[in-house]
Amino acid sequence: xxxxxxxxxDPITNxxxxxxxxxxxxxxDLVIAILHNPDKAGFLPIMQRKELIExxxxxxxxxxxxxxxxxxxxxDLAKANGCRLIIRGVRNTADLDSESAMAHxxxxxxxxxxxxxxxxxxxxxxxxxxxxRQIATLKGDTSHFVPPCVQVVLENIYNKxxxx
Ligand code: PNS
Numbered sequence: 352x353x354x355x356x357x358x359x360x361d362p363i364t365n366x367x368x369x370x371x372x373x374x375x376x377x378x379x380d381l382v383i384a385i386l387h388n389p390d391k392a393g394f395l396p397i398m399q400r401k402e403l404i405e406x407x408x409x410x411x412x413x414x415x416x417x418x419x420x421x422x423x424x425x426x427d428l429a430k431a432n433g434c435r436l437i438i439r440g441v442r443n444t445a446d447l448d449s450e451s452a453m454a455h456x457x458x459x460x461x462x463x464x465x466x467x468x469x470x471x472x473x474x475x476x477x478x479x480x481x482x483x484r485q486i487a488t489l490k491g492d493t494s495h496f497v498p499p500c501v502q503v504v505l506e507n508i509y510n511k512x513x514x515x
Contacts, residue, residue, distance in 0.1 A: 354436040366475035385420040426461040
């Protein structure tokens with residue numbers, strides 16, 4: 352089976368990577384889709400997010416993964432990539448509420464498209480990209496939350512800002 356794992360990945364976190372590894376264990380092909388979330392202001396350029404996902408997956412030894420990006424609807428991208436399954440992570444009950452609404456809307460937009468949720472495990476339930484950006488801005492240690500390649504990028508961005 353081929354599944355799609357969508358998100359804004361701004362940037363990819365250890366929580367995302369853990370979910371990707373678990374998803375990969377029960378699907379044959381996994382498409383990671385970087386999409387636009389209209390509720391979030393973008394931080395990293397899309398191509399940099401893509402490179403970081405690819406590098407982080409490589410660092411973790413996760414293969415058989417394709418990374419794509421699009422500015423349109425998730426359902427259209429799922430169809431274009433031959434995916435009938437969406438995989439999303441949920442960290443808490445608030446996530447479950449919003450994700451259920453999204454899953455329902457996507458199934459109405461493309462009948463036959465199913466969504467399954469993977470619960471975030473342990474410490475990963477506390478991780479969000481926005482929290483990590485906040486920690487990085489204030490020069491906190493992000494190594495608990497992001498893969499090494501993302502940590503380097505965050506440090507470069509915020510150290511450069513200091514020198515201005
Ligand atoms: O990582 P995020 O920000 O929680 O991911 C949300 C995302 C990007 C998957 C969602 O906003 C999305 O699907 N955007 C694409 C546009 C779309 O299809 N919107 C309708 C969703 S019901």
